[in-house]
Amino acid sequence: VHGGGVFGEEARSLSIVSCQSEVLFILSSLLSGRRSTEVWQRLSEDDILGVIYKTFDSIFDRELDPREVDANTNPHNNDPSSHQNHRHDPETLRKMEYLRLIHEFWDCRDVYELHNIERSKQRDCRRRLAQKLIDRLIKQNEDPCTYNVLTYALEAFIRGTPFSLRLSEQVFLSSHVLNHLVDVISECRNEHRIESEFSLLAELLKFNQNTMYQLEMILSANENKYKGLLSVVTGRPFHSNLFLRSLILTLPSYQTDDTPEDKQLLISQLSCCLKCREKSAHNHEYWEPYSVFVERIQKAKETVDIQTSSEYGRDIKEEQITTLLNSLQPSHMDKSTCTICFENVLLPEQLCAQDVDSDYIVNENARNIPPTLSKFINSNKIKMIRNLMVEISLKQVCRENMCCVTTTLVFFVNAMHASNIESLLNSIRDYELSLALETCSKSESVSDLYKPNAENKYGRMDPFRNFFELVCVWLAYYADQRHYQDTLFYCTHIPMSAWRSTVKTLISLLPQYYLN
Secondary structure, three states, X not given: OOOOHHHHHHHXXXXXXXXXXXXXXXXXXXXXXXXXXXXXXXXHHXXXXXXXXXXXXXXXXXXXXXXXXXXXXXXXXXXXXXXXXXXXXXHHHHHHHHHHHHHHHHOOOOHHHHHHHHHHOOHHHHHHHHHHHHHHHHHOOOOHHHHHHHHHHHHHHHHOOOHHHHHHHHHHHHHHHHHHHHHHHHOOOOOOOHHHXXXXXXXXXXXXXXXXXXHHHHHHHOHHHHHXXXXXXXXXXXXXXXXXXXXXXXXXXXOOOOOOHHHOOOOOOOOOOHHHHXXXXXXXXXXXXXXXXXXXXXXXXXXXXXXXXXXXXXXOOHXXXXXXXXXXXXXXXXXXXXXXXXXXXXXXXHOOHHHOOOOOOOOHHHHHOOOHHHHHHHHHHHHHHHHHHOOOOOOOOOHHHHHHHHHHHHHHHHHHHOOOHHHHHHHHHHHHHHHXXXXXXXXXXXXXXXXXXXXXXXXXXXXXXXXXXXXXXXXXXXXXXXXXXXXXXXXXXXXXXXXXXXXXXXXXXXXXXXXX
């Protein structure tokens, strides 16, 4: 680029943009790695949010017409893989890395990271930057990949907000984007954005009566939006699973008055003991190398595959179950961290006045949330659980889709809590058999559908056998590292003891329901 002129300036500009993208990528990677706490503290000291806020408009200076955005995504609609693998121009890549940096800086995976943010006192700057992201979200003038990263950044804005402020920040964000999210999801305007939109919607609603009430009011005022949203929920179980989980964890119908306070599954406030605060400065010491994780999960898959082979079937014996559980839960489990504070319960009425943000006032109407969504879940529960049980297979399950297994398990955690887990499994079996009968010819029995045949060498997927395999891998995933358990608890507020008892019960019961 020695000639100068327009070509030379353009080439230099593209070179700078590419370099900026690489720097942003490196910073994001460091924030998501083993030394994330140290990197976060250094960036915080250098006022990274202030720098991002000042430079945001210069990065997002080019806008696309929403119709142009949708038109540009049409070629990908016929080929799902092309949407993931298509190339972006340098400026779009820079936008995406810029938003990823915001996401990684805001996001919290456990209470230790949240403790660091709580000390930083960056609320005003966070809100101003969030407002810029909100404006871009509503305009819908970014391509789907950029839009998705932007949406996940706003999700991280909520997840990375200290508990004492989170309820009011959910209301702040909902007042700007809740109507928009309901509109675009209910109309399914762009299928490549729907998963991130559901994720943000889930985070806005989780454990918040006010925002849940707002959603109920929006849906009750427009029947088309209500039918459209719930049609997408039932038709796309994987994309909507986080939203569904948020409803289950938040709606009053799933909370019982007779539950002892120290056994509540829904926790409104987490406390962090001194030992955990000390750990927050050395969080990287508790991380498992990714290569070890991959090897452990692969070994779990192989073990489960052998256990569910035809030689065992539904007659799997108790000693075999015990052997399987022992192989999935190594004896060297990390028990070096405090567990008491992670299962500490403070109900809303027990919180001291100084612990709750003064901006948040519970809407009196929200104390009696209309039962619309609760009725929807109750009337479609069996169908949704069955669909989630077969949404992914043993070969497909990985870190990226483990959330789908977790959401399915939330239903069973509640059933375990109400002592009706076998009743739930019976209802799922009856529903599955009714579906099978619809496709069964007169010359064959229902059980034949689940056996290998010429048309399908695996036969119809048995939801119970498939979910047994997924639950076993899930247990292995969360068994060996406290770090993963902390993240699970942070996202659901369900104690690890409740997860373990539910999973062990399912591993014992599911083989009895095998259909082949």
